[in-house]
Amino acid sequence: MASPAVSVVCVGMAGSGKTTFMQRINSHLHSKKTVPYVMNLDPAVHSVPFESNIDIRDSINYKEVMKQYNLGPNGGILTSLNLFATKVDQIIALLEKRTAPNTENPSAKPVEHILVDTPGQIEVFVWSASGSIFLETLASSFPTVIAYIIDTPRASSTSTFMSNMLYACSILYKTKLPMILVFNKTDVRDAEFAKEWMTDFDKFQAALREEEEAGAFGGEGGAGGFGAGSGYMGSLLNSMSLMLEEFYRHLSVVGVSSMTGDGVDEFFEAVETKRQEFERDYKPELERKRKEREEQKSSQRELELGKLMKDMSVSGSAGKDRKGPETGPETVSEAEDEEEDEIIKRGLADGEDFSDGDYEYDYRPSAGDDEGLSERYKQALSGSQSVPSEADSSFARYLRASNVNQ
Numbered sequence: 001m002a003s004p005a006v007s008v009v010c011v012g013m014a015g016s017g018k019t020t021f022m023q024r025i026n027s028h029l030h031s032k033k034t035v036p037y038v039m040n041l042d043p044a045v046h047s048v049p050f051e052s053n054i055d056i057r058d059s060i061n062y063k064e065v066m067k068q069y070n071l072g073p074n075g076g077i078l079t080s081l082n083l084f085a086t087k088v089d090q091i092i093a094l095l096e097k098r099t100a101p102n103t104e105n106p107s108a109k110p111v112e113h114i115l116v117d118t119p120g121q122i123e124v125f126v127w128s129a130s131g132s133i134f135l136e137t138l139a140s141s142f143p144t145v146i147a148y149i150i151d152t153p154r155a156s157s158t159s160t161f162m163s164n165m166l167y168a169c170s171i172l173y174k175t176k177l178p179m180i181l182v183f184n185k186t187d188v189r190d191a192e193f194a195k196e197w198m199t200d201f202d203k204f205q206a207a208l209r210e211e212e213e214a215g216a217f218g219g220e221g222g223a224g225g226f227g228a229g230s231g232y233m234g235s236l237l238n239s240m241s242l243m244l245e246e247f248y249r250h251l252s253v254v255g256v257s258s259m260t261g262d263g264v265d266e267f268f269e270a271v272e273t274k275r276q277e278f279e280r281d282y283k284p285e286l287e288r289k290r291k292e293r294e295e296q297k298s299s300q301r302e303l304e305l306g307k308l309m310k311d312m313s314v315s316g317s318a319g320k321d322r323k324g325p326e327t328g329p330e331t332v333s334e335a336e337d338e339e340e341d342e343i344i345k346r347g348l349a350d351g352e353d354f355s356d357g358d359y360e361y362d363y364r365p366s367a368g369d370d371e372g373l374s375e376r377y378k379q380a381l382s383g384s385q386s387v388p389s390e391a392d393s394s395f396a397r398y399l400r401a402s403n404v405n406q
């Protein structure tokens with residue numbers, strides 16, 4: 001069986017070169033005759049220099065959203081993404097169709113890569129509910145890899161480098177998906193220094209010392225404002241560097257120039273490595289979590305059923321207590337039961353018609369019927385929850401079911 005398509009989600013700070021990188025990998029795949037499926041999730045982008053199969057801007061007018069909801073630029077992007085998230089189910093269905101082998105034309109190559117461009121305001125995508133829904137749903141259908149694009153020339157001082165690494169670490173932590181660090185713009189600055197800093201702690205320390213001695217610590221070219229002798233920052237950076245060692249081990253790192261195309265082959269090798277890693281390590285974890293959630297739901301259901309049966313005094317002893325006129329309430333539910341009896345009595349006194357006393361006895365079976373009733377409730381509860389497991393992760397299915405977007 002052909003391996004499933006892999007989705008590559010490009011995230012990066014504004015100006016890091018995400019869109020240019022997307023354009024480069026898109027044309028690279030076209031030149032290899034493996035045409036990708038391309039999505040643009042940035043509602044605020046002016047123009048996209050490549051053809052997108054799905055573009056958020058086709059269905060959501062970002063400027064209109066800002067106006068209608070009286071929002072600023074970031075709120076507008078967030079709300080646009082939220083509105084778009086309601087369509088994620090249809091998108092996944094479309095992707096599944098496009099990546100499946102074409103039965104009518106078996107010689108046609110199915111799509112092997114799904115490329116996703118995201119807004120430059122990383123937090124709006126990575127830390128929003130809609131971003132999580134999108135990534136989780138995508139990852140439940142396809143191996144999914146995050147490509148974190150870094151502006152290499154702007155990450156060449158120890159402190160900007162470290163800030164970037166911490167940001168990448170937080171994205172990894174939040175998305176829980178395999179990640180490739182793409183050091184972009186290598187035509188301007190080679191990424192070797194970054195690879196060294198990530199693998200050799202002494203080299204990072206030496207660079208730190210050098211910056212401190214030159215009074216350049218804290219910014220590119222010494223413009224950062226922390227002079228030499230800011231010992232606190234130096235030791236903080238040292239400790240963070242040690243702490244990040246474990247994080248570095250889980251990453252693939254490539255240097256790329258989106259301008260010249262240098263390093264793009266290495267990038268796709270890294271994608272393949274991460275795809276395998278996803279299948280091996282991440283997928284079982286995703287499935288374990290989904291199962292855990294289902295089990296939690298089912299035990300919660302049992303608990304609710306127990307409470308329900310108790311409240312209705314179906315169990316033998318509770319039933320007896322309920323009938324005992326002399327016994328005072330010992331629990332809240334018993335007190336509620338008594339209150340309920342009072343209401344029924346009052347209702348009767350007011351002349352309401354509970355014909356033939358059916359009202360009381362319809363839901364209160366004899367001890368022998370307890371099991372049957374319990375079973376019926378169980379069925380009713382499980383019937384209401386019988387959503388297919390894969391739908392569990394799909395918030396969109398829920399949204400569609402509740403017609404939020406209709």
Ligand SMILES: Nc1nc2c(ncn2[C@@H]2O[C@H](COP(=O)(O)OP(=O)(O)OP(=O)(O)O)[C@@H](O)[C@H]2O)c(=O)[nH]1
Binds near residue numbers: 017
């Ligand atoms: N020299 C060089 N410049 C690059 C490279 N990649 C991107 N750029 C330039 O960097 C600037 C930003 O690139 P974009 O692709 O628009 O960056 P972005 O991350 O999509 O930016 P937002 O849309 O604001 O999020 C542009 O001027 C690009 O021409 C590269 O590999 N080398």
